[in-house]
Amino acid sequence: MKFFIDTANLSQIKEANDLGILDGVTTNPSLMAKEGIRGTDAINQHYLTICEMVDGPVSAEVLGTTFEGIVEEGKKLALIHKNIVVKVPMIKDGIKAIKWFTDNGIQTNCTLVFSAGQAILAAKAGATYVSPFIGRIDDGSWDGVQLISQIVNIYNTQGFMTEVLAASIRNPLHIVRCAEAGADVCTCPLPSILGLLKHPLTDLGLQQFLIDAKSMQ
Numbered sequence: 001m002k003f004f005i006d007t008a009n010l011s012q013i014k015e016a017n018d019l020g021i022l023d024g025v026t027t028n029p030s031l032m033a034k035e036g037i038r039g040t041d042a043i044n045q046h047y048l049t050i051c052e053m054v055d056g057p058v059s060a061e062v063l064g065t066t067f068e069g070i071v072e073e074g075k076k077l078a079l080i081h082k083n084i085v086v087k088v089p090m091i092k093d094g095i096k097a098i099k100w101f102t103d104n105g106i107q108t109n110c111t112l113v114f115s116a117g118q119a120i121l122a123a124k125a126g127a128t129y130v131s132p133f134i135g136r137i138d139d140g141s142w143d144g145v146q147l148i149s150q151i152v153n154i155y156n157t158q159g160f161m162t163e164v165l166a167a168s169i170r171n172p173l174h175i176v177r178c179a180e181a182g183a184d185v186c187t188c189p190l191p192s193i194l195g196l197l198k199h200p201l202t203d204l205g206l207q208q209f210l211i212d213a214k215s216m217q
Helices: 010-018 029-034 040-053 067-078 092-103 116-125 134-139 144-158 172-181 190-195 200-215
Strands: 002-006 024-026 058-061 084-089 108-113 129-132 163-166 185-188
Touching: 002 010, 002 190, 010 040, 010 190, 024 185, 040 058, 040 067, 058 108, 067 084, 067 092, 084 092, 092 108, 092 116, 108 116, 116 129, 116 144, 129 144, 134 144, 134 172, 144 163, 144 172, 163 172, 172 185, 172 190, 185 190
Parallel strands: 002 024, 002 185, 024 058, 058 084, 084 108, 108 129, 129 163, 163 185
Antiparallel strands: none
16 A cells, blocks of 8 residues: 655655655645645645655646636646646546546546545546545544445456545554555555554563663663
8 A cells, every 4th residue: 555645744745755655645725725835836836846855646636626627727737747646626527627637648636535436437537546535434424444445346346447545544543444445545644654653562662672771781
């Protein structure tokens, strides 16, 4: 399973990249705004900076909601860097645009997916990635990881090449469960990634090793 970091914060991207386990980055308008990045030129420059930091896919989200608007914006985003993946919302014109991007050699990430039916449409249109938002599904008292399992099973059965990118990750357990469910990619905030490092027995064991090592001096 590939690890993407879900942020627009450059220091967090660097920290995750320095771990040696980072495969890509996902962003969205909310994450950009959180970093104070506003205006088309500033946003595009920020995407370029991220692409120069990480050797992997960088999802850049369109803001348009019409076919023409999505395609026009997506073409400009794709010109920023070869690693840009155009992030398109799961709407009727979004599916139409994904098919256009597919036919024209532009990678896509279909976002805001909450059902297997939506995931089927995204795959039929040729999306490179499909992003089910499992945390938000959990918020509605449903099991988001169960949806990941369902989509993975459908894609394997039907031979779809679209990769399942588990999004809206809330904690380290989400990451582990998505790996068990067969997700191709997991995009996570930095704290969730770092949370995988932690276990009380590791801390206790290391503490004892250090005590024993000191007694041998």
